[in-house]
Amino acid sequence: MIELKVGQDVEMEYGGSAKVISEIGRGGQGIVYLVKYNGMKWALKWYDVDKIKKPKDFRRNIQNNIHDGPPSDKFLWPKYLTKENDEGTFGYLMELKPPSFDSFVDILNTYKLEVDPLTGHAAKRPVRFTNLFAMVTAVINIVNAFRQLHRAGKSYQDLNDGGFFINVQTGAVLVCDCDNIAPDGSNFGIGGKPGYMAPEIVRGIAKPNVQTDKYSLAVVLFKLLFRGDPMEGEKVVKDVCLTESSELKHYGQNAVFVYDPNDSSNRPVRGIHDNVIKFWRIYPEYIRDAFIRSFTTGISDPNKRIIENEWQQLFIRLRSEIIMCGCGRTNFTSMYEKPDEKTFKCPRCGMEFTSLGFSNRDYRMPLFVGCRFYECEITPGSDDFQSVAGELVENKLKAGYLGIKNCSTKTWKVRMPDGNYYDTPPGKGFPIWKELEIDFGDVQAKI
Amino acid sequence: MSDENKNQASVAPEAANTSGNAAEPETAKEDTRSDSLLDFDDDDPLSATAVSKKTLVIFFLIDTSGSMKGKKMGELNTVMEELIPEIRRVGEADTDVKIAVLTFSTNVRWMYSQPVSIENFEWARLRADGVTSMGEAFKELAARMSRNSFMSSPSLSFAPVIFLMTDGYPSDDYKEGLAALQANSWYKFGLKAALGIGNEANDDMLAEFTESKDTVVHAYSGNQLANMIKIVAVTASQIGSKSMTLSDESNQELSEEDVYASKQKQLGKQIQELVGKSNDTNDVPFDTGW
Numbered sequence: 001m002i003e004l005k006v007g008q009d010v011e012m013e014y015g016g017s018a019k020v021i022s023e024i025g026r027g028g029q030g031i032v033y034l035v036k037y038n039g040m041k042w043a044l045k046w047y048d049v050d051k052i053k054k055p056k057d058f059r060r061n062i063q064n065n066i067h068d069g070p071p072s073d074k075f076l077w078p079k080y081l082t083k084e085n086d087e088g089t090f091g092y093l094m095e096l097k098p099p100s101f102d103s104f105v106d107i108l109n110t111y112k113l114e115v116d117p118l119t120g121h122a123a124k125r126p127v128r129f130t131n132l133f134a135m136v137t138a139v140i141n142i143v144n145a146f147r148q149l150h151r152a153g154k155s156y157q158d159l160n161d162g163g164f165f166i167n168v169q170t171g172a173v174l175v176c177d178c179d180n181i182a183p184d185g186s187n188f189g190i191g192g193k194p195g196y197m198a199p200e201i202v203r204g205i206a207k208p209n210v211q212t213d214k215y216s217l218a219v220v221l222f223k224l225l226f227r228g229d230p231m232e233g234e235k236v237v238k239d240v241c242l243t244e245s246s247e248l249k250h251y252g253q254n255a256v257f258v259y260d261p262n263d264s265s266n267r268p269v270r271g272i273h274d275n276v277i278k279f280w281r282i283y284p285e286y287i288r289d290a291f292i293r294s295f296t297t298g299i300s301d302p303n304k305r306i307i308e309n310e311w312q313q314l315f316i317r318l319r320s321e322i323i324m325c326g327c328g329r330t331n332f333t334s335m336y337e338k339p340d341e342k343t344f345k346c347p348r349c350g351m352e353f354t355s356l357g358f359s360n361r362d363y364r365m366p367l368f369v370g371c372r373f374y375e376c377e378i379t380p381g382s383d384d385f386q387s388v389a390g391e392l393v394e395n396k397l398k399a400g401y402l403g404i405k406n407c408s409t410k411t412w413k414v415r416m417p418d419g420n421y422y423d424t425p426p427g428k429g430f431p432i433w434k435e436l437e438i439d440f441g442d443v444q445a446k447i
Numbered sequence: 448m449s450d451e452n453k454n455q456a457s458v459a460p461e462a463a464n465t466s467g468n469a470a471e472p473e474t475a476k477e478d479t480r481s482d483s484l485l486d487f488d489d490d491d492p493l494s495a496t497a498v499s500k501k502t503l504v505i506f507f508l509i510d511t512s513g514s515m516k517g518k519k520m521g522e523l524n525t526v527m528e529e530l531i532p533e534i535r536r537v538g539e540a541d542t543d544v545k546i547a548v549l550t551f552s553t554n555v556r557w558m559y560s561q562p563v564s565i566e567n568f569e570w571a572r573l574r575a576d577g578v579t580s581m582g583e584a585f586k587e588l589a590a591r592m593s594r595n596s597f598m599s600s601p602s603l604s605f606a607p608v609i610f611l612m613t614d615g616y617p618s619d620d621y622k623e624g625l626a627a628l629q630a631n632s633w634y635k636f637g638l639k640a641a642l643g644i645g646n647e648a649n650d651d652m653l654a655e656f657t658e659s660k661d662t663v664v665h666a667y668s669g670n671q672l673a674n675m676i677k678i679v680a681v682t683a684s685q686i687g688s689k690s691m692t693l694s695d696e697s698n699q700e701l702s703e704e705d706v707y708a709s710k711q712k713q714l715g716k717q718i719q720e721l722v723g724k725s726n727d728t729n730d731v732p733f734d735t736g737w
Contacts (some may be wrong), residue, residue, distance in 0.1 A: 022578045025536070028689035050720045053692055108540035113566065120532065122566065129493055143576035158690050161540050191693040195541060205694065223540075227495040232603065240594060242501060242603050242638045244706040252701070270498050272602045282492050335490055 002089045004033055004046055009175075012037065018044055018082070018093065027177070028160065029190075030091070037080075038095060044082070045179060046091035049060065053189030055088055062092055062180050071148040074141060074174040092179065098297055101165035101174055102127045108161055108223060129168045132330050136319045137171025139221055140312060140385055147173050147308035150210050155184045157208035159216035160193035161223060184210045194247060195229060199299050202252030211302035218294035218306065225283065227275035230295050233258035233266035241341065257295035259288070284321070284334035290314055314315040316376060316385055320365045325351055333366055342447070354432075359444040367392055367432065369402065378408070378440040389440075393429065404438070405429040413439040448562025453490060472662045500543040502600040503608065504562045505684060506592075508584055510613035510644075511550040513574035518669055519614060519644055526673040528570045532675075534684050535565050537590055542605065542688045547597060551584035553577030581617035585624030585656075592633040606636035606710070606729050608683040612676070614644035625655065638686065638714050640664070640679045644672060645733045664722050678721045686710050686717075 004010065009017040018037035025032045049055045062078050069220070070077035078092040086329040106112040106127040113122045123257040129135040142164065142213045149156060157180040165174040180190045187207040191197060198215035198362040200206035222230045231251055239246045250256075256266040258273070258278060268276040282289065290306050298305040321333040327349035336353075344353045344366050355364035356373075361382065365373060375384040389408040406412055411425045415437040424430050432440075437446040509523070531546070538544040544565040546560035550573055558571055588609070591597045598604055628634045640662040641653035653663045664679060666672040687710060694709065 028685065028691060042646075051692060051717075105540045110495065110497045114533065115532070119547075122532070122535070128495075132492055135493065160690065162690075187693070191691050193690040194687060201693075202701075204705070205698055207698070223498065227498045229499070232499070237603055239634060240604065241633065242605050244709050245703040248701060248703065248706050275495050275498065278489065279492065279495070283630045284492055329491075331490060331492060 001087070002087055003031065004044075010035065010044065010046075011085075012093075013081040018042065020044070028193075029179075034096070035093070039095055042079070043076075043096050044093055045078075046082075046089050047089060049089050050086070055090075058188045059084070059090055061186070061188055062179055065154075065178065065181055066092070068152070070178075071152040071154070072145060074145040074148075074173055074175055075178055076174050077178050094176075094178075097165045097174060097176065100169075101167050101172070104161045104164040104166055104209065104220075104224070107166060107168065108227065119302070121319060127168060129171075131169075132322050132324075133319065134167075134169055134171040135224070136315055136322065138166050138173055138226060139171075139315045140225075140319065141171060141173035142175075142220065143217065143308045143315065144385070145173060145310040146213065147312065149175075149181065150184075150308060153184055154181050155210045155213045156181050156188045157187065157214075158192050159213055159220060160196040161220065162193070162372070164220075172217055179202060180208075195219065195231075195251065197251070198302070199252050199255045202248060202301065204253075214305040214307070215294070215298065215302070217308070217311075218291065218298070221307050221311070222291055222295075225287075226279045227270065228258075228273050230257055230291070231255050231266070233268050233273065235266035237269050237272060248338040255295075255299055257292065257299075259292060260296050261292060262296070282332070282335060284318070284332055286314060287318060287375075312385070317361070317363060318372060320377065321363065323353055323366045324368055324370065325349060325353075327351065333364075336366075354447060356445050356447060369394055369404075375408065378443045378445075392432070395429075395431075401431065403429045403431040408440075410441060412441075452473040461555065496538055499602050500538070500541060501603045501605055502543050502545060503538065503605040503684065503688070504545045504547055504597065505608040505680070506588065506610065507546070507548045508588065508609065508611040509548060509550045509573065510552070510579055510581070510615065511573050511575045511577075512552045512579040512615060512618075513576050514579075514615050514647070515644075517575075520573060520575045522669045522672045523676070524570070524572045526676045528572075530677060530680055531568055531570055532567065534681055537681070537684045538565070538688060543600075544684060547582055547591075551580050553580060555580060555584045557591075564715075578618040579613065579615050580619045581613065582621040582624030585621060585628045589624070589627040589631045589634065592631050598633060600714070605687055606638065607633055608638045608640070609634065610679055610683065611639075611641040611653065612644065613641075613648055613653070615647045616649055616652065621652070628656075638662075638683050638710055640683055640714065640718065642666060642672075642675050642679060647717045659711060661716050661719050662677060662711065664718060669733070675722070679718060682717045682721065683714055686714055 006018045006020055006022060008020045009018045016038060018035040021034040021036055023031060024034050029051050030045055033044045033046060035042050035044040052058050061328060063081060066078050076094045078094055080093045082091045084090045109130060111124040111126050114125050115122045163175060163177045165176060182188060190208060192201055192208060196216045196219050198212035201208060201212055206212060219230060235256060236250045256263050258266050258268050258276060294306050323333060323336055323344060324330045325346040327346060329346055329348050333344055335349050339345050342355050353366045353368055355366045357364045369392055372388045375387040375389045376382040378389050390404050391407055392402060393405050395403055406424050406426050406428055409426055411423050413421050414424045414430045415421050416430060417433045434447055545562035546565055546568045547562040547594055550556050639657040641657050643650050643653055643665045643668060650663050650665060654660045664675045666675045
């Protein structure tokens with residue numbers, strides 16, 4: 001491989017050159033450098049062409065992707081190609097990840113190593129989601145990004161934990177390593193990362209495509225929520241040494257989900273898979289079901305894998321079922337007691353939460369100060385999971401008096417405590433009371 | 448050397464009967480009550496510990512006999528010191544990379560009494576003296592590469608990387624030691640590579656150890672030595688944990704025979720490609736210019 005040196009100039013395809021400032025990281029296909037080009041700092045991915053099967057086709061594919069542009073603003077997409085040098089080596093420039101984003105690998109490790117540039121001494125710094133909304137929002141952002149990509153007719157091909165940067169405070173997501181993205185059906189040699197590859201790729205009978213992306217996506221989501229490997233349980237650990245043939249067996253020919261309801265041979269092992277054992281019982285049944293389907297019928301039949309839109313719906317629901325209790329306990333409604341149909345009760349402090357029922361779904365949304373619902377939840381067909389439509393707030397003039405503020409752009413009809421219906425335009429609010437009814441237009445809600 | 452604290456690592460796979468059916472929320476709650484490990488307060492969806500990792504031990508077998516004295520040892524120490532931080536993050540979130548260093552001269556000696564996680568590993572500079580007891584080193588390695596000793600990780604391990612560096616011919620009966628190694632399954636499935644340093648090292652003998660010629664490289668100068676060590680160590684530590692290219696275009700179902708020793712083959716192929724590119728002709732050989 002032709003490594004670049006600090007200070008070296010790399011000629012760009014359409015003129016000018018990028019100057020190498022430092023190395024950022026190394027991957028299976030090459031090295032990423034920090035460079036300066038046209039007065040701005042960029043990341044340069046520089047290929048080890050020996051590790052790429054058909055470098056010319058690979059380069060042309062990146063060229064096409066640059067031309068098509070990213071499917072959404074959640075991708076750190078290739079921007080400019082370099083010239084090919086005499087050895088046929090090349091690279092591309094992409095935007096740098098903002099400092100507020102951490103790598104998914106660091107989130108899984110729960111820390112990152114920060115090296116003191118003077119002493120070379122490495123110190124561990126914790127990397128964790130600061131709140132549950134951020135984590136669930138990150139999931140929604142990830143599945144939405146892949147939904148957009150697949151709608152554009154492309155597949156990512158090498159989906160793994162190294163492919164994301166996440167803001168642990170907001171759940172914002174950036175998808176990186178977009179260089180293997182190709183039109184569905186095309187493959188330029190990449191297989192994927194062990195543990196994330198769909199079983200049919202491990203077995204050698206398929207190449208990466210949109211359906212194998214869906215399998216890898218389920219693994220990524222499982223890792224993010226349950227913090228473990230969906231296929232590594234008792235059956236796999238018994239092998240002690242993971243040889244090539246055990247990888248083929250446990251991740252290909254005979255992959256068994258650790259919570260397969262019909263096959264208990266590969267359950268998580270206490271002392272090794274404590275995260276998975278602990279988190280599996282915390283998540284509501286509809287989330288567990290989706291993973292069971294992904295990793296049982298979805299193993300043998302790629303068409304039965306969960307589609308991105310279904311993941312998106314499930315996690316939008318999960319986001320609406322988070323309760324932040326006054327005692328500090330934050331959890332999903334399934335982990336709260338339910339004294340009656342409309343009430344959730346904190347098992348730790350006993351605080352009770354009433355809930356709002358919507359005409360377009362059969363689960364209720366708990367109400368607490370700061371809880372929000374979003375545009376997609378009150379407008380049929382809307383894909384906007386980011387715009388807040390309503391938020392539960394305390395009245396600024398009357399302390400302790402709670403109500404819902406209309407943060408949307410539409411006027412709602414609301415039943416007020418006098419029993420009459422009034423218009424509530426954007427920016428206005430109304431109190432919570434026991435016979436509250438809200439008409440959003442196409443969707444209605446009531447206490 | 449270090450058998451005192453091995454027992455704590457054994458783990459019984461016992462989860463099958465305790466967490467078998469968590470389909471109903473009620474069942475899940477039942478589980479928690481009867482379960483002292485997972486107490487009621489410990490239900491915070493954010494309070495995760497790091498994901499469980501697979502362990503990869505990289506063994507360095509280093510010749511510290513008298514002939515290594517001077518420039519060879521100096522280069523080797525320096526490159527190893529620099530290499531460790533470079534491969535620190537290679538395991539990412541899936542692999543816990545550990546390092547074990549066995550030196551052999553008149554006696555064999557481990558640098559540390561246990562494999563050490565790469566994040567905490569510090570290179571202790573080596574000195575050269577004595578004869579080349581390579582056979583003894585093989586025997587010692589065979590004895591330690593066992594579930595009861597160095598491979599005691601409770602979770603899964605990858606087959607180890609075993610990297611031999613020497614500048615001469617063994618002064619003892621290496622065949623006997625090699626036979627002991629060949630009977631060890633960790634060795635059998637491991638990724639083996641060797642570096643011959645200078646003119647005395649015998650590549651055929653080294654290929655007996657690696658079981659393939661492609662993973663034997665040779666360094667005749669200081670620059671080459673540094674390059675070869677980096678090439679072999681970095682490549683070997685990445686195989687299995689990084690995204691890989693498809694090895695087969697045929698779309699035929701792979702069998703166990705197809706994948707047997709495929710990583711060793713991959714390592715050989717990658718090393719040969721890299722070695723071919725890094726020949727520096729202006730370099731001064733170890734044995735000239737004196």
